Amino acid sequence: MIPELGNFSLMLALALSLGLAIFPALGVRTQNVVFMRTGSSLALGIFFFMLGSFFCLLHAFVNDDFTVTYVANNSNTALPLPYKISAIWGAHEGSFLLWTLIMSGWTLAVALFNRSLTTDITARVLAVLGGLNVGFLAFLLFASNPFERSLPFHPQDGADLNPLLQDFGLIVHPPMLYMGYVGFAVPFALAIATLTAGRLDSAWARWSRPWTNAAWAFLTIGITLGSWWAYYELGWGGWWFWDAVENASFMPWLVGTALVHSLAASEKRGVFKSWTVLLAIAAFSLSLLGAFLVRSGVLTSVHAFAVDPLRGVFILVFLVLVVGGSLFLYAFRGGLSKNRANFSWQSREAFILSNNLLLVVSAAAILIGTLYPLFYEVVTGGAKISVGPPYFNAVFVPLMAVLFLFMIFSPFSKWGDTKLGLVLNENKWWMLVGILGVVTTSYFFGNNVFFYGLLLKSLGALILFFLVKNLLQRVKNLSASYTGMFLAHSGIAVAIFGVVITTYYSEGKDVRMEPGDKLDLSGYQFEFFGVEKVRGPNYLADQGEILVTRDGKKVALLRPEKRFYPVAQDVMTEAAMHVTPLRDLYIALGEPVGEKAWAVRVNVKPFVRWIWFGGLLIALGSFITLFDARYRAMKEKAAKLFPLGVAT
Amino acid sequence: MSFQKSLFIPLAAFLAMTIFLGFGFQLENAKVLPSALIDKPLPNFQLRDLQSGQMLRSADDLIGEVALVNVWGTWCPNCVIEHPQLLKISREQNIKIFGINYRDNNVEAKKWLKKYKDPYAFSVSDDEGTLAIDLGVYGAPETFIIDKSGFIRKRHVGPVNAKVWKEELKPVVDHLRGLEE
Numbered sequence: 001m002i003p004e005l006g007n008f009s010l011m012l013a014l015a016l017s018l019g020l021a022i023f024p025a026l027g028v029r030t031q032n033v034v035f036m037r038t039g040s041s042l043a044l045g046i047f048f049f050m051l052g053s054f055f056c057l058l059h060a061f062v063n064d065d066f067t068v069t070y071v072a073n074n075s076n077t078a079l080p081l082p083y084k085i086s087a088i089w090g091a092h093e094g095s096f097l098l099w100t101l102i103m104s105g106w107t108l109a110v111a112l113f114n115r116s117l118t119t120d121i122t123a124r125v126l127a128v129l130g131g132l133n134v135g136f137l138a139f140l141l142f143a144s145n146p147f148e149r150s151l152p153f154h155p156q157d158g159a160d161l162n163p164l165l166q167d168f169g170l171i172v173h174p175p176m177l178y179m180g181y182v183g184f185a186v187p188f189a190l191a192i193a194t195l196t197a198g199r200l201d202s203a204w205a206r207w208s209r210p211w212t213n214a215a216w217a218f219l220t221i222g223i224t225l226g227s228w229w230a231y232y233e234l235g236w237g238g239w240w241f242w243d244a245v246e247n248a249s250f251m252p253w254l255v256g257t258a259l260v261h262s263l264a265a266s267e268k269r270g271v272f273k274s275w276t277v278l279l280a281i282a283a284f285s286l287s288l289l290g291a292f293l294v295r296s297g298v299l300t301s302v303h304a305f306a307v308d309p310l311r312g313v314f315i316l317v318f319l320v321l322v323v324g325g326s327l328f329l330y331a332f333r334g335g336l337s338k339n340r341a342n343f344s345w346q347s348r349e350a351f352i353l354s355n356n357l358l359l360v361v362s363a364a365a366i367l368i369g370t371l372y373p374l375f376y377e378v379v380t381g382g383a384k385i386s387v388g389p390p391y392f393n394a395v396f397v398p399l400m401a402v403l404f405l406f407m408i409f410s411p412f413s414k415w416g417d418t419k420l421g422l423v424l425n426e427n428k429w430w431m432l433v434g435i436l437g438v439v440t441t442s443y444f445f446g447n448n449v450f451f452y453g454l455l456l457k458s459l460g461a462l463i464l465f466f467l468v469k470n471l472l473q474r475v476k477n478l479s480a481s482y483t484g485m486f487l488a489h490s491g492i493a494v495a496i497f498g499v500v501i502t503t504y505y506s507e508g509k510d511v512r513m514e515p516g517d518k519l520d521l522s523g524y525q526f527e528f529f530g531v532e533k534v535r536g537p538n539y540l541a542d543q544g545e546i547l548v549t550r551d552g553k554k555v556a557l558l559r560p561e562k563r564f565y566p567v568a569q570d571v572m573t574e575a576a577m578h579v580t581p582l583r584d585l586y587i588a589l590g591e592p593v594g595e596k597a598w599a600v601r602v603n604v605k606p607f608v609r610w611i612w613f614g615g616l617l618i619a620l621g622s623f624i625t626l627f628d629a630r631y632r633a634m635k636e637k638a639a640k641l642f643p644l645g646v647a648t
Numbered sequence: 649m650s651f652q653k654s655l656f657i658p659l660a661a662f663l664a665m666t667i668f669l670g671f672g673f674q675l676e677n678a679k680v681l682p683s684a685l686i687d688k689p690l691p692n693f694q695l696r697d698l699q700s701g702q703m704l705r706s707a708d709d710l711i712g713e714v715a716l717v718n719v720w721g722t723w724c725p726n727c728v729i730e731h732p733q734l735l736k737i738s739r740e741q742n743i744k745i746f747g748i749n750y751r752d753n754n755v756e757a758k759k760w761l762k763k764y765k766d767p768y769a770f771s772v773s774d775d776e777g778t779l780a781i782d783l784g785v786y787g788a789p790e791t792f793i794i795d796k797s798g799f800i801r802k803r804h805v806g807p808v809n810a811k812v813w814k815e816e817l818k819p820v821v822d823h824l825r826g827l828e829e
Contacts, residue, residue: 164729230725241725278658285662292669320666327659335652375668389723390751510763569810571732591765601763 003068006056007147013049013104014137016042020107020130024123036119039126043104043111046133050104057088057097057146067154070094070146076160076567078538086171087161092311093146095174099291100136102175103182107133110186116207124193125186132185135318143314160538160567169229173222177249180219181287184252186211187259188284191277192326195333200273205266208280210626212263213484216256217622223249224615232575237508237586237603239611242392247370248290254363255283258356260622265352269415271343272353274334279356281330285323286363292319293370346420348413351406358403365395397452404459404496407489411470427469434461453504460496463489480628487621495614501607508603512593522604524585525549531589531598539563541574544589544598548578560589560600584608690717690798691782695772698749698757705772711798714824715744716791716817718768718808719780721752722760724788730807731764737813738767743821747771750780750788793817795824 020042027035059065061084066072074087074094089095107129114122140146164170187208194204226246231239240246259279266276292315343349369391412423424431435458442454467489474482507522515530529545541561548555556578563572575588583606590599690707697703710717718734720727738745747768749757754773761771774780783792793802802820804812 241723243725274655282658316666316669323662324659324666327662331656331659334655371665371668510759588763590763599763599765 002056002059003065003147003149006053006060007141007145009049009053009056010137010141010145010147013046013053014134014141016045016049017130017133017137020046021127021134022130023127024130025127028120028123028127033119036123039123039130040111042130043107043126047104047108050101054088054097054101057094058085060147061085061088064158066156066158067149067151068146069148069150072150072155072158074158074161076158076538078567079158079161079166080537082171083161083166086165089174090161090165090170093140093144095178096136096140096144097146098175099178099182100133100140102178103129103133103136103185106182106186110189110211116203121190121193121197121199121204124196125189128189128192129185132189132322135322139311139314139318143311157567160565163539163563163565163568163570163572164233167229167233169225169233173225173229176218176225177222180215180217180222180256181249181252181290183211183215183218184256184280184284184287186215187263187280188326191280192329195277195326195329198333200277202267202270202273205263205273205276206630209260209263209267210628210631212256212259212280212283213622213625216253216260217619219249219253219256220615220619220622223253224612224619227615228612231608232577237506237575237588237601237605239502239608242369242389244370245290245294247366247392248286248293251363251366251370252283252286252290254359254366255279255286258359258363259283261352261355265349269343269349271349272356275356277334278330279360281323281326282360285319285326286367288315288319288322291315343415344417346413346418348410348415348418351410351413354406355403358399358406362396362399362403365399366392369395397456401456401459404456404463404492407492408459408462408466410489411466411486427466430465430469431462434458434465437461450504453500456496456500460493460500463493463496467493481625481630484621484623484625484628487624488618489621491614491617491619491621493614494610494617498607498610498612498614502605502611506603506605506608508601510590510599510601512597513600514594514597519602521602523550524555524604526587526602528598528600530596531592534561536563538567539565539572542589542592544576544587544600546576546587546600548585556585558585558587560587562589562591579609581609581613582606686800686803688800690794690800691779693772693779693782695774695779698747698754698761698771698773701754701773705770707798709770710746710794711796713744713796714821715746715769715794716821717746717748717783717794718792719748719750719783719785719788719790720771721750721788722756723752724750726807727789728764730789730809731767733808733810733813734767735765737808741818741821744769748774748779748783750774750785751777791817793820793824795827 020039023035023042024037024039027033027038057068057070060068060071061075062081064071064075064077064084066075070091070093074090075084079087087094089098107126110122110125110129114125117125190204190208190211194200223246226249227239230241231237259276262272262276262279265271266273292312409418409420409423412418438457438461439454442457467486471486509519509521511517511519513519513528515528517528519526519528525548527547527549529547531542531544534541534543541563543559543561546558546560548558558576558578560576561574563574564570565572573588575586577587578585583604586603586605588601590601593599690710692707694704694706697705716737720730734745737743745768747770749771751774754775757771757773761768772779777785783790789807791804791808792800795801801824802817804816806812808817
């Protein structure tokens with residue numbers, strides 16, 4: 001009964017989405033204000049039924065309703081409750097339900113917070129979002145329905161959730177990622193709305209900015225969490241793999257980063273408008289492309305969902321309609337605004353332009369690397385090739401180094417023109433001290449000096465130096481936008497330090513250890529006490545015990561595990577870690593190699609936490625910009641002009 | 649209506665990409681038997697043994713009984729996921745698994761095998777990826793079944809898990825072994 005209710009809710013949401021795609025647009029066409037204003041109530045209805053449907057699936061999971069095929073495939077009576085809930089998005093159908101729920105949430109948010117927009121633009125935006133909702137809901141209902149039942153013969157117990165996904169990181173990672181992916185639908189819809197209306201002015205840039213920043217911040221958190229999860233759950237201490245699915249989330253992030261910056265230039269100076277619109281279209285298109293790559297089975301990867309040809313065809317057709325349609329519109333209407341470019345090569349506009357070029361080129365390079373095996377196969381009629389981290393690192397890192405070079409100057413750059421020579425001359429001694437500091441500390445603490453590492457760390461140090469110096473000059477007059485920029489840029493510098501130091505100075509050993517064996521690594525001593533059997537809710541585990549000491553003093557007692565999940569028939573490595581801001585001690589249990597001996601992997605990873613701390617700083621900065629006084633003033637002004645409220 | 653030609657570039661680029669994606673998608677749907685080498689002999693090769701680093705191995709070393717040939721690399725997260733299943737097969741199924749270490753760092757690869765244990769009768773270092781290309785490997789991991797005369801009889805793209813083994817690979821192995829008796 002409950003699952004049928006969920007299914008029915010989806011149908012109602014689809015019907016309302018069709019209404020949302022049609023009525024406001026019809027209102028714009030016939031100049032009928034009543035029709036134009038149907039948007040908000042329809043959006044509320046869609047969200048309501050999506051939420052209802054989500055709770056129905058939640059109910060099925062919590063109550064172990066194994067007549068529902070999706071529940072039977074991804075849950076088990078012994079599965080702990082938090083994982084029963086997160087199992088909703090543990091596989092394709094349910095995660096797409098979450099995706100669509102989030103889409104309806106953003107649609108509702110647009111319907112609620114649109115006071116500064118004119119009625120007809122609001123109607124156009126909501127109609128575009130309605131159309132996207134129709135596509136997602138149709139896909140959900142007809143190609144990946146999570147409410148399908150296997151009656152009358154249903155399994156007595158479920159097949160259990162993939163053990164890799166039974167983890168806190170995976171509870172929060174997909175919702176954040178989808179908030180970001182789907183959030184880019186809002187700037188996308190606004191771009192389409194302004195293109196159809198033929199009003200490519202600065203107002204749309206101002207309105208797009210908070211939405212873009214919010215979506216981008218969520219995407220940043222999602223990617224950061226994904227990297228953190230891979231680090232501790234895949235059991236070998238890597239934090240980025242250039243896996244196809246990671247790339248699928250990284251491409252929209254890079255283009256989104258470009259968009260965040262070019263929107264600033266469009267709003268403040270009225271430049272690059274046509275380009276900004278293209279970026280808004282591209283950011284969302286890449287999100288959709290990511291969905292296609294992950295869900296069609298075109299590329300295999302850690303995260304890949306089950307392959308289903310029908311799904312692939314559906315998403316490809318949807319992709320062609322949405323992306324092809326909007327680029328077609330862009331081709332005819334994108335040139336409507338005439339840019340009067342009036343800035344020097346040292347201006348903030350020029351810096352933003354180089355930022356955009358570098359980010360878009362990086363995204364394109366990653367896109368080529370991700371799709372290259374496919375292209376190669378088509379062109380050569382079946383010959384196959386594989387593209388791995390060597391390509392991505394070789395292409396991506398130098399581009400980023402150039403980007404960081406430009407980033408150094410961003411805090412004191414000025415619209416129109418910057419006296420770059422003056423700034424450099426004023427700070428030359430400080431810059432020299434910074435670089436020398438990086439070189440000497442690397443030399444004394446790292447034992448080793450690497451050119452690339454030194455270059456990147458110096459860039460990071462200079463970025464931080466100019467940020468802080470600029471902050472001290474402006475500390476009396478901090479706006480939310482400036483604070484946000486400061487935090488986000490510092491986040492990049494922090495992440496640079498994390499990435500470089502972890503990459504070059506991590507130490508690790510794989511050893512065979514018997515009870516009583518000791519190992520010295522990076523000044524720490526690891527003593528192995530042996531392994532004992534422990535039992536978890538839905539797994540059995542071998543749990544090792546290792547005492548870590550430094551100069552005779554206890555640092556930590558670590559218990560890495562090797563877990564066996566009987567229902568899923570899977571073995572998982574659960575690494576144990578001791579974490580401080582400056583280093584991680586990371587111990588993973590391998591296989592038994594003798595009577596009481598085990599293979600043990602011990603890693604000391606300096607600064608690894610800085611990578612994710614940097615990511616969170618970036619996201620925090622981006623969220624803070626949402627509180628800028630500009631947007632509040634905008635709302636108040638709109639409220640004065642239209643005392644009864646506009647289009648709500 | 650006036651418009652600029654340059655604005656059509658994104659549209660053209662996208663359409664070109666879509667055509668490729670469409671083709672690629674159809675190819676992938678034929679994933680079950682995409683290798684042109686099915687029912688052809690194993691391509692010959694001369695590659696170093698991963699563990700010894702010196703000894704040269706050739707196709708002859710793989711021929712003699714029904715066996716699995718598995719393409720792997722330390723840069724491949726799917727291989728980590730697949731690995732416990734390979735260990736289980738080598739332990740319980742009395743079948744040899746030969747490894748092709750695809751475009752990898754030899755030191756890292758040996759460490760990797762030490763860490764996750766080694767299910768392979770032996771692995772060869774395919775540093776340049778030549779053997780993998782001869783085999784038509786799309787990415788790692790991939791698994792081939794060869795019969796006792798060294799003919800490729802089955803190809804599986806992506807990780808081998810319990811289900812794939814039971815439903816796709818084991819029947820072929822059993823069938824080939826049945827033919828021998």
